[in-house]
Amino acid sequence: MEPLIDRARAFPQRAGDAGRELTNLAAGQAPQALFITCSDSRVVPSLITGADPGDLFELRTAGNIVPAHHPDTTSGETATIEYAVEVLGVRDIVVCGHSHCGAVGAVVRGDDLSVVPAVDAWLRTADHQVLRSGDEAEVFDPTVAGPVQRHVLAQLARLRAYPGITRRLTEGRIRLHGWFYEIHTGLVLSHRPESGLFLPL
Numbered sequence: 001m002e003p004l005i006d007r008a009r010a011f012p013q014r015a016g017d018a019g020r021e022l023t024n025l026a027a028g029q030a031p032q033a034l035f036i037t038c039s040d041s042r043v044v045p046s047l048i049t050g051a052d053p054g055d056l057f058e059l060r061t062a063g064n065i066v067p068a069h070h071p072d073t074t075s076g077e078t079a080t081i082e083y084a085v086e087v088l089g090v091r092d093i094v095v096c097g098h099s100h101c102g103a104v105g106a107v108v109r110g111d112d113l114s115v116v117p118a119v120d121a122w123l124r125t126a127d128h129q130v131l132r133s134g135d136e137a138e139v140f141d142p143t144v145a146g147p148v149q150r151h152v153l154a155q156l157a158r159l160r161a162y163p164g165i166t167r168r169l170t171e172g173r174i175r176l177h178g179w180f181y182e183i184h185t186g187l188v189l190s191h192r193p194e195s196g197l198f199l200p201l
């Protein structure tokens, strides 16, 4: 932790040396995209995209699960999505799953999660049928690429059902992107609706 503290202490200097005008950020934010991804420490959205402060509005959850929209329930996740869409007016939403995802892998393998009941309950909110709909080999694939990619598409489907997003999609005012990030290569694949495949950006 000490190296992190040291670098945080030196951040103003480092930002200045890099020519970053942090003072302008006080005027407000107009992020280019809402970036939804896993909490996994190996996935660093600003590093992958080269985003500067103010570029990405982020939502990170275990397994990049997007809660299904229910008009009568709320959560930190739904509030974050609503704010990004309704207040910040983001024009693009990225759902980025990643290889070797522990959350997705746990569901695919059917791991015993009784010692982490909150994790267990959270992962139950994902569509297990989607995650487990592949062949038997997926259970032994450490990258869990197939399940993660199907899972990303399931989260995009959930986002489309948020009323504010449904409306903006109809009006052509928002775009949804499904990404898959390989943590061991740095490669980013994106879902191509025309072929149904995830291909390099």
Ligand code: ZN
Binding pocket: 038, 039, 040, 062, 063, 064, 098, 100, 101, 102, 103, 104
């Ligand atoms: Zn993950």
